[in-house]
Amino acid sequence: MPESANSPARSAHRDGGGPTSDAETGISRRRLIGTAGATGLVLGAGGATAGYAVGSGDGDGAAPLSSVGAGRVMFHGKHQPGITTPLQARGHLLAFDLAAGAGRKEAAALLRRWSATAQRLMAGEPVRTAGGHDTGIALDAGPSSLTVTFGFGHSFFGRTGLGKQRPAALDPLPAFSSDHLDKARSDGDLWIQIGADDALVAFHALRALQQDAGETARLRWQMNGFNRTPGATERPMTTRNLMGQIDGTNNPKPSDQDFEQRLFVPDPPAAGVPGWMAGGSYVVMRRIRMLLDDWEKLPPSAQEEVIGRRKSDGAPLTGGSETTEMQLEKTGPDGKLVVPLNAHARITRPDQNGGAALLRRPFSFHDGFDPDGIPDAGLLFVCWQADPLRGFVPVQRKLDRGDALSRFIRHEASGLFAVPAAPAAGAYVGQPLLEG
Amino acid sequence: MPESANSPARSAHRDGGGPTSDAETGISRRRLIGTAGATGLVLGAGGATAGYAVGSGDGDGAAPLSSVGAGRVMFHGKHQPGITTPLQARGHLLAFDLAAGAGRKEAAALLRRWSATAQRLMAGEPVRTAGGHDTGIALDAGPSSLTVTFGFGHSFFGRTGLGKQRPAALDPLPAFSSDHLDKARSDGDLWIQIGADDALVAFHALRALQQDAGETARLRWQMNGFNRTPGATERPMTTRNLMGQIDGTNNPKPSDQDFEQRLFVPDPPAAGVPGWMAGGSYVVMRRIRMLLDDWEKLPPSAQEEVIGRRKSDGAPLTGGSETTEMQLEKTGPDGKLVVPLNAHARITRPDQNGGAALLRRPFSFHDGFDPDGIPDAGLLFVCWQADPLRGFVPVQRKLDRGDALSRFIRHEASGLFAVPAAPAAGAYVGQPLLEG
Numbered sequence: 001m002p003e004s005a006n007s008p009a010r011s012a013h014r015d016g017g018g019p020t021s022d023a024e025t026g027i028s029r030r031r032l033i034g035t036a037g038a039t040g041l042v043l044g045a046g047g048a049t050a051g052y053a054v055g056s057g058d059g060d061g062a063a064p065l066s067s068v069g070a071g072r073v074m075f076h077g078k079h080q081p082g083i084t085t086p087l088q089a090r091g092h093l094l095a096f097d098l099a100a101g102a103g104r105k106e107a108a109a110l111l112r113r114w115s116a117t118a119q120r121l122m123a124g125e126p127v128r129t130a131g132g133h134d135t136g137i138a139l140d141a142g143p144s145s146l147t148v149t150f151g152f153g154h155s156f157f158g159r160t161g162l163g164k165q166r167p168a169a170l171d172p173l174p175a176f177s178s179d180h181l182d183k184a185r186s187d188g189d190l191w192i193q194i195g196a197d198d199a200l201v202a203f204h205a206l207r208a209l210q211q212d213a214g215e216t217a218r219l220r221w222q223m224n225g226f227n228r229t230p231g232a233t234e235r236p237m238t239t240r241n242l243m244g245q246i247d248g249t250n251n252p253k254p255s256d257q258d259f260e261q262r263l264f265v266p267d268p269p270a271a272g273v274p275g276w277m278a279g280g281s282y283v284v285m286r287r288i289r290m291l292l293d294d295w296e297k298l299p300p301s302a303q304e305e306v307i308g309r310r311k312s313d314g315a316p317l318t319g320g321s322e323t324t325e326m327q328l329e330k331t332g333p334d335g336k337l338v339v340p341l342n343a344h345a346r347i348t349r350p351d352q353n354g355g356a357a358l359l360r361r362p363f364s365f366h367d368g369f370d371p372d373g374i375p376d377a378g379l380l381f382v383c384w385q386a387d388p389l390r391g392f393v394p395v396q397r398k399l400d401r402g403d404a405l406s407r408f409i410r411h412e413a414s415g416l417f418a419v420p421a422a423p424a425a426g427a428y429v430g431q432p433l434l435e436g
Numbered sequence: 437m438p439e440s441a442n443s444p445a446r447s448a449h450r451d452g453g454g455p456t457s458d459a460e461t462g463i464s465r466r467r468l469i470g471t472a473g474a475t476g477l478v479l480g481a482g483g484a485t486a487g488y489a490v491g492s493g494d495g496d497g498a499a500p501l502s503s504v505g506a507g508r509v510m511f512h513g514k515h516q517p518g519i520t521t522p523l524q525a526r527g528h529l530l531a532f533d534l535a536a537g538a539g540r541k542e543a544a545a546l547l548r549r550w551s552a553t554a555q556r557l558m559a560g561e562p563v564r565t566a567g568g569h570d571t572g573i574a575l576d577a578g579p580s581s582l583t584v585t586f587g588f589g590h591s592f593f594g595r596t597g598l599g600k601q602r603p604a605a606l607d608p609l610p611a612f613s614s615d616h617l618d619k620a621r622s623d624g625d626l627w628i629q630i631g632a633d634d635a636l637v638a639f640h641a642l643r644a645l646q647q648d649a650g651e652t653a654r655l656r657w658q659m660n661g662f663n664r665t666p667g668a669t670e671r672p673m674t675t676r677n678l679m680g681q682i683d684g685t686n687n688p689k690p691s692d693q694d695f696e697q698r699l700f701v702p703d704p705p706a707a708g709v710p711g712w713m714a715g716g717s718y719v720v721m722r723r724i725r726m727l728l729d730d731w732e733k734l735p736p737s738a739q740e741e742v743i744g745r746r747k748s749d750g751a752p753l754t755g756g757s758e759t760t761e762m763q764l765e766k767t768g769p770d771g772k773l774v775v776p777l778n779a780h781a782r783i784t785r786p787d788q789n790g791g792a793a794l795l796r797r798p799f800s801f802h803d804g805f806d807p808d809g810i811p812d813a814g815l816l817f818v819c820w821q822a823d824p825l826r827g828f829v830p831v832q833r834k835l836d837r838g839d840a841l842s843r844f845i846r847h848e849a850s851g852l853f854a855v856p857a858a859p860a861a862g863a864y865v866g867q868p869l870l871e872g
Contacts, residue, residue: 228577244571377639
């Protein structure tokens with residue numbers, strides 16, 4: 001390791017990260033870098049990235065973690081982690097159904113176990129699973145910005161006798177003409193999103209949480225996803241998807257005045273919204289298969305007309321850079337709109353959807369290939385909003401009526417889950433619902 | 437980005453990397469870090485890792501890549517890349533069969549296309565695929581230590597009329613009692629290994645190479661794998677697998693006197709070995725499913741007896757650290773051998789196998805889950821040797837007779853491929869075979 005980088009790397013680390021925090025309990029898997037401790041990612045600062053700094057020897061012979069491993073996200077806070085946390089390199093989405101005979105009491109015990117496990121996992125500490133011991137898969141690694149996020153699906157409430165606590169926002173999503181939904185990979189009583197910058201850390205969390213489910217809940221479906229590795233690209237804010245397109249440009253920014261209001265249920269909630277959702281959010285998950293053979297046959301200029309943005313840098317076709325406003329009325333020498341009426345980026349603009357806004361936080365997926373050799377690949381579209389009826393639903397309705405992108409994609413699975421606020425210290429996720 | 441880290445990070449980078457090299461042709465996707473250019477990973481230095489350094493602004497306002505993105509492996513050299521290259525975070529294994537009607541001439545043209553594409557991909561340059569344009573999936577990213585490695589399977593030689601050039605070492609592997617092989621995911625005419633530290637860079641390469649295959653070859657099978665993300669752990673040499681065990685401790689080291697001899701066919705080859713394999717190697721690939729539910733039910737102490745090494749640090753149960761020699765005859769207070777006779781690490785020791793040695797260079801895999809909820813996960817075991825009959829075969833024969841690990845794993849797919857030396861500049865992989 002480069003001893004010469006010692007001090008500057010540390011200060012760089014501090015510059016790049018947010019507030020730091022010590023491990024909460026027990027001994028962290030690994031000593032983190034010097035005084036910087038951990039890259040304390042600021043919850044609520046969705047657009048921020050950690051400053052990825054090189055670790056350097058500190059004199060005792062062991063090489064410290066670089067901040068990829070040292071990155072740590074807090075489990076407790078205002079909102080659950082994994083919503084405004086910067087995109088991670090690896091992700092798992094899982095849904096569980098309660099087992100026959102398991103009701104509110106068993107669900108409460110499960111959420112208590114899961115919360116305790118998630119807290120330890122996110123601190124980089126070993127966990128005790130149903131087998132009584134940690135699997136060891138994450139040994140040596142730092143927390144690697146692991147987040148674990150829990151949600152409740154429509155069917156959860158009936159099964160637990162909590163029907164009166166079910167938010168209207170969990171009503172099933174309308175059918176869309178582009179839907180080719182596989183029920184077995186959609187919905188579910190309970191939802192977990194795992195994200196981390198290291199694939200083994202993420203898998204370790206998946207196994208621990210799965211074992212915690214024990215006899216209480218059965219895995220319904222599970223999906224794997226990925227984004228760029230930290231440091232592989234210069235782009236700090238947005239990722240690319242497997243169509244080669246920059247993804248997430250129009251996301252709400254933490255600096256937006258209404259950022260909190262668009263993403264999270266207010267505290268106290270509006271009339272008619274159950275109190276346990278104060279500070280919570282709703283997630284819509286869609287497995288969007290990309291028809292890559294068809295897409296890749298289009299010349300890049302035609303692909304750009306489908307999207308309305310340049311492939312190279314995500315700038316609108318009307319010019320500027322990624323963050324430049326699109327000139328909706330601008331026409332070209334041929335008198336036609338530069339950004340066609342059915343361009344994906346035009347249709348999804350908030351001002352074209354009555355102000356509807358959602359935070360896209362996707363993972364790409366690639367699960368082998370079809371018999372014709374085409375990859376079974378695309379986007380695990382994950383989006384967050386305070387109310388799906390003012391977020392995903394109006395946007396998807398509009399896309400459904402005339403998105404140029406629709407002939408290159410296929411929605412294959414869908415889920416809508418209520419994601420309550422983070423628990424207070426000593427409490428567990430959903431406690432106000434399950435013990436309210 | 438941390439301006440203050442500028443100079444030290446650069447020097448750290450130089451310290452950590454090997455010789456640097458400019459892009460060979462065209463314009464690289466991204467300007468790499470200052471004068472360091474690229475982390476020129478030294479071919480042949482299997483154990484070395486790149487020094488992961490933070491990039492720093494160079495005054496023109498654009499943030500440079502950290503060395504995760506800047507890491508570059510050379511396509512030309514003595515041996516093909518991806519053999520002694522340090523483990524990468526993401527991997528794809530693919531096999532193709534020649535299409536009906538495609539023979540030696542078409543195969544030669546394909547290998548020429550593939551070689552040109554691989555060279556550009558590994559330099560971080562855009563490629564021209566069958567569709568005539570780059571997919572854009574790797575835009576913004578550096579080469580990210582991408583490697584592309586090509587091999588020829590037993591069936592290739594008959595189909596191309598090159599039967600006389602088929603090395604005896606490609607004779608089918610013997611059957612093992614633990615085999616549960618799926619033919620559809622085994623063997624194949626042509627084999628490609630893709631590795632990179634960024635999942636999108638790896639997928640970009642996969643699509644480009646797949647499109648290059650055009651009508652000449654059809655995808656037979658394809659597998660995805662992963663290892664730790666650079667910087668997630670302090671361990672530079674070995675990785676962990678999904679059993680939580682350190683993997684690869686007994687690998688030959690570049691500093692071993694016989695490293696080259698164990699891994700690569702000599703130049704000129706021994707009598708009876710075709711000349712086109714000079715400087716080449718043989719790869720054995722096994723999809724090894726881990727029966728994780730059974731494994732995880734074992735207490736860690738019992739797991740350690742199965743392996744013969746400590747989970748925490750990979751040290752032999754007879755003490756020391758990961759690199760300490762195992763004391764084969766040492767007994768405990770109960771008079772029993774400390775490392776049981778059927779311990780995996782005892783059986784696989786080179787001195788227990790007539791000196792057989794192979795270089796393990798695996799990826800973990802995780803492809804969803806079985807109906808019973810158990811992950812379809814394990815190890816894409818990839819090993820390299822100068823001669824499989826003095827590498828994989830004797831070791832696996834011995835394991836087959838009494839490895840304590842065997843009841844926790846299942847070999848589900850298998851492949852054996854001849855991997856020729858790297859081509860000279862201007863030549864393509866396998867040219868001495870196809871035009872010899």
